[in-house]
Amino acid sequence: MNTLRILLSAALLASTSGLAPALEYEKDIMPIFKNKCFKCHSEKAKKPKGGLRFDDPANFHGRFEKDELVQPGNPKMSNLYYSLTRPRYDKGAMPPENKGDQLTAEETLKVRNWIIAGAPINGTRGKRGKLPKEEKKTDKSTRHIPREREWTNKQGKTILATFLKIEDDSAWLRLKNGKTYPYPIDQLSEKSQDLLKKLDSEEKIKR
Numbered sequence: 001m002n003t004l005r006i007l008l009s010a011a012l013l014a015s016t017s018g019l020a021p022a023l024e025y026e027k028d029i030m031p032i033f034k035n036k037c038f039k040c041h042s043e044k045a046k047k048p049k050g051g052l053r054f055d056d057p058a059n060f061h062g063r064f065e066k067d068e069l070v071q072p073g074n075p076k077m078s079n080l081y082y083s084l085t086r087p088r089y090d091k092g093a094m095p096p097e098n099k100g101d102q103l104t105a106e107e108t109l110k111v112r113n114w115i116i117a118g119a120p121i122n123g124t125r126g127k128r129g130k131l132p133k134e135e136k137k138t139d140k141s142t143r144h145i146p147r148e149r150e151w152t153n154k155q156g157k158t159i160l161a162t163f164l165k166i167e168d169d170s171a172w173l174r175l176k177n178g179k180t181y182p183y184p185i186d187q188l189s190e191k192s193q194d195l196l197k198k199l200d201s202e203e204k205i206k207r
């Protein structure tokens with residue numbers, strides 16, 4: 001009886017851990033995007049939105065680093081994942097509001113787990129893609145999507161927040177709980193101030 005129980009739990013463990021098949025882009029993720037994203041992000045669209053194609057793994061892979069679309073291993077820092085989880089009314093939520101069905105919680109989780117697994121495409125752990133040469137910096141599709149980033153202050157304390165705008169001598173940040181507040185720029189670490197400058201100038205290109 002006891003032996004049987006041990007055997008059973010060993011079998012259960014094996015099936016939920018190491019032996020579970022790894023998620024793979026074309027097999028597991030592309031079919032999700034096919035249903036809900038191909039309309040605008042594949043050869044089906046006359047002009048794929050943002051030049052981003054999910055039906056073409058090479059195109060998609062090439063976009064990993066550009067726009068920080070996918071950071072293998074790190075869904076939080078991947079704009080692709082962020083586009084699926086940000087509030088519906090936010091610009092950049094995908095699919096755009098009223099333009100199609102959102103991913104289900106289960107599908108979103110699959111995308112997340114695929115990114116955590118290194119975002120493998122064609123059986124290899126995803127490498128960070130290179131910026132395609134022909135695309136110019138001013139291309140509309142290179143504009144940044146506001147999302148959570150790490151901010152450190154002069155005391156070395158780090159928070160996660162989304163940058164909204166600079167006003168007077170403060171950076172308006174939005175915290176996870178949705179609260180926004182102005183943070184004095186000169187209280188931020190040098191690195192965070194550099195990031196702020198970068199984000200603010202990208203905002204200006206957009207305007």
Ligand code: HEC
Nearest residue numbers: 036037039040049050067079080083094095099100140141
């Ligand atoms: C009705 C059309 C439409 C649908 C459906 C759609 N998108 Fe988009 N997508 C857009 C548009 C428009 C943009 C903005 C392109 C730009 O900025 O030039 C965009 C941009 C994006 C970006 C940002 C690309 C970049 O350059 O940073 C991501 C990521 C994205 N979409 C993911 C998805 C995913 C995932 C789905 C399916 C769940 C989806 N989209 C469905 C229209 C769509």
